[in-house]
Amino acid sequence: MKVPYKWLLDYVDLDKDIREVADALTLSGSKVEEVEEFGREISRGVTGKIIKREKHPDADKLQVCQVDVKDEVIQIVTGATNIKEGDIVPVALHGSTLPGGIKIKRGKLRGVESNGMMCSEFELGIANEDSVHGIMILPEDTPIGVDVKDVLGLTGGVIDFEITSNRPDCFGVYGIAREAAATFKAALKPVETSFKEDEDTIRNYLSVEIQDPLCRRYIAKMIKNVKVGPSPEWMKQRLEEAGVRSINNIVDITNYVMLELGQPMHAFDYRYIDGKKIIVRRAEDNERFITLDGVERSLDSSMLVIADGAKAVGIAGVMGGQNSEVKDDTNTIVFEIANFNGSNIRITSKKLGLRTEASTRFEKDIDPNLAEIAMKRACHLVELIGAGEVVGGVIDVYPKRLEPHRLEVSPEWINSFLGTDVEVSRMKEILESLEMKVEGEEILKIEVPTFRQDVRIKEDIAEEIARIYGYNNIPSVKIKGEAVEAIKTTEQKLIETVKNTMVSSGLYEGITYSFTSPKVFDSIRLKEDDPLRKAVVISNPLGEDFSIMRTTGIPSMMEVLGRNYARGIKEAGIFEIARVYLPQDDILPDERDRLVIGMYGNVDFYSLKGVIENLLSVLGVDRVDFESEGENPTFHPGRCARLMVRRKPAGFLGEVHPDVSENYGFEDERVYVAEIDLKTIFEASRLERKYRALPKFPSVTRDIAMLISDDVTVGEIENVIMRAGRELIESIKLFDVYKGKQIPEGLKSVAYSIVYRKENGTLKDEEVNRVHEKIVKALSEKLKAQLR
Amino acid sequence: MREQLEKIKIEALEEVGKASNSQELDEVRVKYLGKKGLLTSILRGMGSLSPEERPVIGKTANEVREEIEGALEEAKRKIKDREKNIRLSQEKIDVTMPGRANVIGGLHPVTKVLDEIREIFFGMGFSVAEGPEVELDYYNFEALNIPKNHPARDEQDTFYINDRVVLRTQTSPVQVRTMEKTKPPIRVIVPGKVYRSDASDATHSPIFFQIEGLVVDKGITMANLKGTLDTFAKRFFGEKTKTKFRPHHFPFTEPSCEVDVSCFVCGGDGCRVCKGSGWVEILGGGMVHPDVLRAGGIDPEVYSGFAFGMGLDRIVMAKYGIDDIRLLYENDVRFLKQF
Numbered sequence A: 001m002k003v004p005y006k007w008l009l010d011y012v013d014l015d016k017d018i019r020e021v022a023d024a025l026t027l028s029g030s031k032v033e034e035v036e037e038f039g040r041e042i043s044r045g046v047t048g049k050i051i052k053r054e055k056h057p058d059a060d061k062l063q064v065c066q067v068d069v070k071d072e073v074i075q076i077v078t079g080a081t082n083i084k085e086g087d088i089v090p091v092a093l094h095g096s097t098l099p100g101g102i103k104i105k106r107g108k109l110r111g112v113e114s115n116g117m118m119c120s121e122f123e124l125g126i127a128n129e130d131s132v133h134g135i136m137i138l139p140e141d142t143p144i145g146v147d148v149k150d151v152l153g154l155t156g157g158v159i160d161f162e163i164t165s166n167r168p169d170c171f172g173v174y175g176i177a178r179e180a181a182a183t184f185k186a187a188l189k190p191v192e193t194s195f196k197e198d199e200d201t202i203r204n205y206l207s208v209e210i211q212d213p214l215c216r217r218y219i220a221k222m223i224k225n226v227k228v229g230p231s232p233e234w235m236k237q238r239l240e241e242a243g244v245r246s247i248n249n250i251v252d253i254t255n256y257v258m259l260e261l262g263q264p265m266h267a268f269d270y271r272y273i274d275g276k277k278i279i280v281r282r283a284e285d286n287e288r289f290i291t292l293d294g295v296e297r298s299l300d301s302s303m304l305v306i307a308d309g310a311k312a313v314g315i316a317g318v319m320g321g322q323n324s325e326v327k328d329d330t331n332t333i334v335f336e337i338a339n340f341n342g343s344n345i346r347i348t349s350k351k352l353g354l355r356t357e358a359s360t361r362f363e364k365d366i367d368p369n370l371a372e373i374a375m376k377r378a379c380h381l382v383e384l385i386g387a388g389e390v391v392g393g394v395i396d397v398y399p400k401r402l403e404p405h406r407l408e409v410s411p412e413w414i415n416s417f418l419g420t421d422v423e424v425s426r427m428k429e430i431l432e433s434l435e436m437k438v439e440g441e442e443i444l445k446i447e448v449p450t451f452r453q454d455v456r457i458k459e460d461i462a463e464e465i466a467r468i469y470g471y472n473n474i475p476s477v478k479i480k481g482e483a484v485e486a487i488k489t490t491e492q493k494l495i496e497t498v499k500n501t502m503v504s505s506g507l508y509e510g511i512t513y514s515f516t517s518p519k520v521f522d523s524i525r526l527k528e529d530d531p532l533r534k535a536v537v538i539s540n541p542l543g544e545d546f547s548i549m550r551t552t553g554i555p556s557m558m559e560v561l562g563r564n565y566a567r568g569i570k571e572a573g574i575f576e577i578a579r580v581y582l583p584q585d586d587i588l589p590d591e592r593d594r595l596v597i598g599m600y601g602n603v604d605f606y607s608l609k610g611v612i613e614n615l616l617s618v619l620g621v622d623r624v625d626f627e628s629e630g631e632n633p634t635f636h637p638g639r640c641a642r643l644m645v646r647r648k649p650a651g652f653l654g655e656v657h658p659d660v661s662e663n664y665g666f667e668d669e670r671v672y673v674a675e676i677d678l679k680t681i682f683e684a685s686r687l688e689r690k691y692r693a694l695p696k697f698p699s700v701t702r703d704i705a706m707l708i709s710d711d712v713t714v715g716e717i718e719n720v721i722m723r724a725g726r727e728l729i730e731s732i733k734l735f736d737v738y739k740g741k742q743i744p745e746g747l748k749s750v751a752y753s754i755v756y757r758k759e760n761g762t763l764k765d766e767e768v769n770r771v772h773e774k775i776v777k778a779l780s781e782k783l784k785a786q787l788r
Numbered sequence B: 001m002r003e004q005l006e007k008i009k010i011e012a013l014e015e016v017g018k019a020s021n022s023q024e025l026d027e028v029r030v031k032y033l034g035k036k037g038l039l040t041s042i043l044r045g046m047g048s049l050s051p052e053e054r055p056v057i058g059k060t061a062n063e064v065r066e067e068i069e070g071a072l073e074e075a076k077r078k079i080k081d082r083e084k085n086i087r088l089s090q091e092k093i094d095v096t097m098p099g100r101a102n103v104i105g106g107l108h109p110v111t112k113v114l115d116e117i118r119e120i121f122f123g124m125g126f127s128v129a130e131g132p133e134v135e136l137d138y139y140n141f142e143a144l145n146i147p148k149n150h151p152a153r154d155e156q157d158t159f160y161i162n163d164r165v166v167l168r169t170q171t172s173p174v175q176v177r178t179m180e181k182t183k184p185p186i187r188v189i190v191p192g193k194v195y196r197s198d199a200s201d202a203t204h205s206p207i208f209f210q211i212e213g214l215v216v217d218k219g220i221t222m223a224n225l226k227g228t229l230d231t232f233a234k235r236f237f238g239e240k241t242k243t244k245f246r247p248h249h250f251p252f253t254e255p256s257c258e259v260d261v262s263c264f265v266c267g268g269d270g271c272r273v274c275k276g277s278g279w280v281e282i283l284g285g286g287m288v289h290p291d292v293l294r295a296g297g298i299d300p301e302v303y304s305g306f307a308f309g310m311g312l313d314r315i316v317m318a319k320y321g322i323d324d325i326r327l328l329y330e331n332d333v334r335f336l337k338q339f
Ligand SMILES: [Zn+2]
Pocket: B263, B264, B265, B266, B267, B268, B269, B270, B271, B272, B273, B274, B275, B276, B278, B279
């Protein structure tokens, strides 16, 4: 909310710079968004009188002027044509600055010395360029040699506050003045509300009925012999500074009161009120109504309207109607000051897409007791600017008066809660400066004014004291008491291990959006009935592309890889701990973290598998199997493995199906991804390690080479070797797989190094031979291997 | 025989001197000391000597043997040294060629900053708590003193799944979840993804990261909130960092504050990051509202607590000078490789 500084000073004496005030108010709880300081960019500008004007000897278009600036007479050369001797003008002296960072310096124009510049309104920053007509001519009675900022009213400024939803009382200049008074320990001055009224009474002309409790109060007052016209300059200027356009004196008064006290109000032209009555009621469903801005709106029965005997004349708390608008020839008006349920106004304004100065205030629940003083203030202003005559009497329908809230709190508790040592007298002083009534010493008995509905409990009182006392005066103290030991859960440790292992495998961590498009299921070729297609759906998404919570991390990874590829990046290896959200019977989905790995460029299936094998080994996951998987539609049917951990499926890895990689913009590039459920592998993880004594006896290594059918997997061969030789095998290592020349079609050559060792003695040749032959036999019998 | 031995010795030493590599040296050794070597065969002939002569000749023979062996050893060492030096001089490599390192990847900048913050709080006794991202309206709003139709709901543009379920707009719902599960003393931070329905641009992202903090115990004061956040600010932004606590309003804390730190880019002189003010707003917090404590099953007459929350993305961006939040979620490897 924009608060003109001079307006603020009407209610509190602050002998301070505007910025100092803004900073102090920010620290006491009224957050300043911006300070606009008038004339801040103007320095060394004075008024001067042109005492002589001559033509430039060498330039037809220039004039040489002698200007009296009181202390001296200076010569200025100008190109302006609108000046004459005797004019009083703003003069920027040598060394002065003007808006836009312009600096004025002494100089010569076509050989004639010029000691400054006479300024236009544009140059002073008080007019737009298109309205410039030469140099600004000041009124004849303007004193010379004085600061132009004072003459032009370029002092003070406007402070723009961010008002939080709990402080509707600060939505007016007066509320900010109250805060300033408390902050600076200054006196808050009362609002001038006196006015005269005639002997007549409004009751002869109008009645008011509230039909719905959403309206808490309705005050009406009449003004007759209204003379609609422009407002006085001071009022116009204040409104403009506060960001409100001046319309006419009546409308301006309503806006002035709203800006000053935070209470919106409305003026109806009495002649358009049918049946001499005002009814506050719910709108009919589909009731049509044209608001002041000329827009026809469709209302519904959740909305509150102000109506007369025949029709609606305003949408309560939002905007008045065109049908009862104050016009140039209006003679009699009705001022409405009402109070409405805030959330109802908020919903109405939202439904209509119509936010007004009035609705932003009403929706925060204004104090109904503010209505009375606001009405008096409005009548005072009518009289002050001679806009009409106030008719006697008032209609004030106020079914349930809001009483002040009372509470008790001990100063000792406040200090122990804040960790401060504030004197009781200072506490009372603070609360009283905020217009609370306080009694007692040991226990403070506090009566909270009704405009502070946000103060209900003792913690609220603590806050009031803390903020005026100054948050920065509260000491900074480490937490005492029982030491609390920070611990990491196993899962947190494991996640860290996963990330570190991925990094040491050369992968970069990515983070992607958790919501995605339902179309991604087609992009990764999921079958129509795939359960992964069942996702948590966002009811108000930013667009279809962001409308479901992901059930797999592969599409976001493909998108990331595709984006990198499209940007000409030749190779990429990325991992993400991607959360997926799987709908389940519970109201909330099952949220699971997945390790998603993606890579392309200079890699193959085994690069990806190696990363995963390393991870499983670091995590101490046992009973791991990679099973050939030909059914997963996202992957190459011959190059995909299902990861099994302790016989439970833990995820997939493989080369992405070419149709899928094409969907993500890849051309002739093999892409590899894996998605692994972290919970499943964490359950099988054992991070503790046990020491096993180093071997005391030597090992024996034998190589074995065989020709075997191409269909037999290395996994199967290893199973047979391990089973047959378990008693003596320490380790086996695949060292060659070969297909091609010299190898018959359909076969491959496979070679292993087998290390044998006995724990309790040196191996004898016979022992090794026996086991080795057992292996050879098993290979040829079970896998039809031909040993070479 | 003595003369023979003397002759062998002289010849042998001469040949040792002539040998120019280990192979030649080996040949010399075999020739004199080998099984069929000259010295050996002389010694074999000792049987024909008289008992008186035998020990004398034997002694001489041994002396000759030792001398030859010594010379051989010495020569061998020299030759080896020479050979080693030759090899070393031939093996010069270009040390400016690139190394054969394992490729090391890197963590996302958000993770790096999060880890750093987590470490700081870990040192102050804060564990990490977690909660769901698809969250009940109850925990995200109602338990935090934000009933239906509360204006604060408009300020946080919420993604709804249905009437009862939202995408959490803040990490704060984990406050009440934690209190329900844990008895005081509670000291946790809660990092995580949060969601607001803001269209994405250079400064907004519909998904971003927050870190929440919660402390509940007997006798926790607002001064403790300041002490904790001051310590954090100094450890994270540097010892010279100053903090400024400003009153603010949050429905779930009372009193509430916003905290500015002296600009960690310019040190307070004013720059682009702090928009010239010398201060950067980094977090909000306050004393946990008694209604929130009650919602968590904790008696506000016995316990008190404080909570705070900060946006991680903004801190990451300021720390590394990243000017567009979207870069954090695009995952261009040329970006990711910089951290
Ligand atoms: Zn800065």
